[in-house]
Amino acid sequence: MPLGWFVALRFMWEQRSQNALMATGVGVGVAVLVFISALIGGLQTSLIERTTSAQAHVVVTPLELEGRPILESEADGSVEYVRRVERPIQRVRSIPDYQKHERNIATVSGVQATAPVAAGPGLAVRGATERAILVMGADADRLESVIPIRKNIVGGTYGVNASDVVLGVDLATDLGVGIGDRVRLRTARDEGQLFIVRGLVDMGNQGLNKTWALMTLRNAQTVLGLGGPSTAIYVRVRDLYAADVAAERIGRVTGLTSRSWMESNAQLLTALESQTASTTMIRFFVIVSVAIGIASVLVVSVIQRSREIGILRAMGTSRGGILRVFLIQGAIVGLLGSAVGCGMGAGLSLVFQAAVRNADGSPLFPFALTPGLFATSAAIATFAGVVAAIVPARRAARLDPAEAIRHG
């Protein structure tokens, strides 16, 4: 065992009550750190998961139509001038040659899966009831690879063939239809066609549950009256949080409009970032208070041990050797404290999770107790312990041995 560790461990064992108290203090700080991080991390992950579970990470659509100048001329045709620029109506349009774009998108790094979809507004009609819907046509398996649908099916199946349709669960309720019932889906322009309800889906989002009508790509094309089969390409990326980078690359390789979920949910992300910033502030102050606690105890320890430090120096221990003795003590207290704190924080989180539940029995606060969180908290506390020990350790290392031995 190296000299620094040997002396540090013996010093700590001699003052074990003091060190146990100090480690407990650090532990409380780390517990707060773990609890808050797990809570906020869990909430954020849950929120993002809920947000992204019902939408593609990146949506590729045709470029928006640009305004065309309306030209007018004098009666004699001598002068022609722009009277105004009119913004065109952004009607639902298909992507020409979408297969080529899909192949290009697949070459972008980070892209996991793609699915061509035909999506547009329509109407569901049953008897006298009409509801505005989002017609969503896609190959079931390919859409599944981008947006998980099957796990959200609450009735029937998700197998859209021929004239089958899967409706959002709230839409079905509004229309008063169930599995096997017929419903007419159309647009404002034409009569549309009849579909048989094969499944009901609950995407955990009322907006989608009230509007979604899933069908085959071809049926959607027919219902929406599209010139081509696909109005958008949905993309799933491997790293959810790098979707913006992938979207930017996809936009470059396709020349189409490419929006990531992050762009579509910018407000949510801003709110989450603010929350992260406030959590970081709380963590920072907790760490500062932990560090001050360790430093103050070690300063007292250095004063109490001045004479012993002087003797160690007289016997040939270098200043660096003395410095290490106290830095190691700081690190050990930080590490012990983090072990206590991780246990306390995890316990507190689990109790809280078990105690506070939704009406359906699921936890109200999903805590994200990950190995990474424990490792990070332990590393932060240990680092704080070492940093806190710097001042007392330097003080100990600078002690004049003759003075320290004589006056203590």
Next chain:
Amino acid sequence: MAEQASVTREAEREGDARPVLELQGIVKEFGTGAGRTRVLHGIDLQVAPGELIAIIGPSGSGKSTLLNIIGLLMPATEGSLRLAGQDVAAMDDAALTRFRGEKIGFVFQFHHLISGLSAAENLMMPLIIRRGRVTDDMRDRARAALVEVGLGSKMDARPGQMSGGEQQRVAVARALIGNPPLVLADEPTGNLDTENSEKIFDLMRSYNKERGTAIVIVTHDPRIADRCDRIVRVVDGRIEADAPAEVHT
């Protein structure tokens, strides 16, 4: 390699003939400017291997300052100090610290054992410091040293569990465990009763005779001083007398 070892042994034999410690014109001043105080006024002193010297003198005469300078715990303002044949003037703090650990053993008045360590661990400290780590053989050496001072049963005793005399015996054994050529003892019996004082002195004397370790004792106790080979009397920062003990008596 064999030739080099032979040269080294030759040098060691030559070194044995030289004084362990040589002080020339040691001056020590504290403070600066008008507040400067000269505590030592040109001390010349030589200590031969195997000598047992007592430094005596009234309080405030500069004995402790002299001992600190000899122990490389305090730099002299002027003068030169050679220890084990080496001039320490050119050494930086790190080199001086290492050199001190190798060449000097210390015995202090109030034992100054490290309270968190057992008797054996206290004894091991000079060895651990020298090697930078604990090794398996150190405990055996500590055990043997404790047996030598009659404390074989106190291996795991903490300083607080031993009497003053026992603690000082451990301190003496600690000063000598690394076989330094010079041991400095500052009032080693100052805190002990007569019986324990005798025991401690006898212990140091036996090490001095058996191992040839030079020992410098600062003491107020005339009975201790009288039993040394030489007595150096320091008064007002100067050596007033330096003679064999029998001359003083």
